[in-house]
Amino acid sequence: MVLISCKNCKKVYEKDDYTPFKCDRCNHKVRRRVENSLQISLALTICAMLLYIPAMIYPMMVVTQLGVNQESTIIEGIISFLEYKSYFIAGVIFVASVAIPIVKLFALFFIFLSLRVNVKIENKTKILLYKCIEAIGKWSMIDIYVVALMASIVQLDELFNIKGGVAATSFALMVIITIFAANRFDTRIIWDEQRDDE
Numbered sequence: 505m506v507l508i509s510c511k512n513c514k515k516v517y518e519k520d521d522y523t524p525f526k527c528d529r530c531n532h533k534v535r536r537r538v539e540n541s542l543q544i545s546l547a548l549t550i551c552a553m554l555l556y557i558p559a560m561i562y563p564m565m566v567v568t569q570l571g572v573n574q575e576s577t578i579i580e581g582i583i584s585f586l587e588y589k590s591y592f593i594a595g596v597i598f599v600a601s602v603a604i605p606i607v608k609l610f611a612l613f614f615i616f617l618s619l620r621v622n623v624k625i626e627n628k629t630k631i632l633l634y635k636c637i638e639a640i641g642k643w644s645m646i647d648i649y650v651v652a653l654m655a656s657i658v659q660l661d662e663l664f665n666i667k668g669g670v671a672a673t674s675f676a677l678m679v680i681i682t683i684f685a686a687n688r689f690d691t692r693i694i695w696d697e698q699r700d701d702e
């Protein structure tokens with residue numbers, strides 16, 4: 505007899521072996537560990553890290569005013585908010601679009617790496633780090649909301665036009681891929697005493 509819990513709703517089952525089955529409470533497929541969880545999450549994290557680069561160096565917004573195009577990256581946007589003395593908005597954008605995504609990606613990368621390489625770090629710390637990443641995840645889309653909101657407000661005027669730039673697409677993709685990387689990760693792996701490669 506073995507005990508196995510549903511990753512989705514946490515219901516615990518008593519079974520003869522670890523053969524996958526469907527959870528009768530939430531219909532989630534119950535497996536001992538999510539297949540290739542670590543490899544896929546790590547690959548997605550690296551992918552999101554690469555997307556962070558175009559999100560920072562390419563224009564986030566293209567503002568057309570009287571036929572003249574003006575492009576600005578996230579950093580340039582923050583600087584212009586600082587110039588207008590809007591410190592709060594500048595702070596929010598910096599934390600949400602620059603700091604949180606990279607901290608999150610490095611934290612995930614660190615957790616995944618620590619499961620492969622021998623690092624002197626307690627499992628409880630790893631779980632805590634993972635919980636923090638999950639908690640701050642939903643706030644990193646703020647920047648996309650700002651662009652979308654401004655575009656919808658200003659679009660009414662024909663002389664003045666705001667569009668999302670290349671960085672907006674990369675940024676949105678990066679945020680979504682990071683969410684997948686975090687969700688696809690089976691935290692139970694952290695507690696495995698002897699990892700037999702999933």
Ligand SMILES: [Zn+2]
Nearest residue numbers: 510513527530
């Ligand atoms: Zn379930």
